Amino acid sequence: MxxxxxxxxxxxxxxxxxxxxxxxxxxxxxxxxxxxxxxxxxxxxxxxxxxxxxxxxxxxxxxxxxxxxxxxGASGGNYYTTKPVQVGKRFARELIASTLEGRTTANSIGGCK
Incomplete structure (x- = not known):
């Protein structure tokens, strides 16, 4: 499936x-x-x-x-290692908490699909 x-x-x-x-x-x-x-x-x-x-x-x-x-050792980095640095740990933590609480959806953060 x-x-x-x-x-x-x-x-x-x-x-x-x-x-x-x-x-x-x-x-x-x-x-x-x-x-x-x-x-x-x-x-x-x-x-x-x-x-x-x-x-x-x-x-x-x-x-x-x-x-x-x-x-x-292919170049390009690791997405999961660099993403928290790019967006900031506090922002990422708050976004996850907000999403889990149902206050933030994909549509409310720029129409992500």
């Missing part, structure tokens, strides 16, 4: 090229749906473009690729 919510099969089938190179499509598809490349691989398997064994091979390859990036 979560996969269908994040990556609707009908839309996925319309953007995934079954005749194209699988690995070259992973990152663009992950960015398009804002999910991990592993989720994209799972959806590719679910539409029948990969057998279970092929899926496991590609998943292992993708996990090794990601591990290699982490080992290199």
């Amino acid at each position: 979560a996969a269908e919510l994040l990556v609707p099969m009908e839309e996925f089938a319309s953007v995934f090229d079954t005749t194209g190179d699988l690995r070259s499509q992973l990152h663009p598809l992950a960015q398009h749906f804002r999910v991990s490349t592993q989720v994209v691989l799972a959806r590719i398997r679910e539409i029948g473009a990969l057998s279970w064994d092929e899926f496991m091979i590609e998943l292992r390859f993708e996990q090794e690729r990601i591990a290699a990036l982490e080992t290199k």
Whole structure:
């Protein structure tokens, strides 16, 4: 159910090229749906473009690729580490408290979706 919510099969089938190179499509598809490349691989398997064994091979390859990036110390920082510094801890704390109390919604802070 979560996969269908994040990556609707009908839309996925319309953007995934079954005749194209699988690995070259992973990152663009992950960015398009804002999910991990592993989720994209799972959806590719679910539409029948990969057998279970092929899926496991590609998943292992993708996990090794990601591990290699982490080992290199890829630049870009960590969102969860830098966000409190950007907005300030007090502001973040107050916003969370206000939201939990029901006083602040996504629409009330600039129309976030």
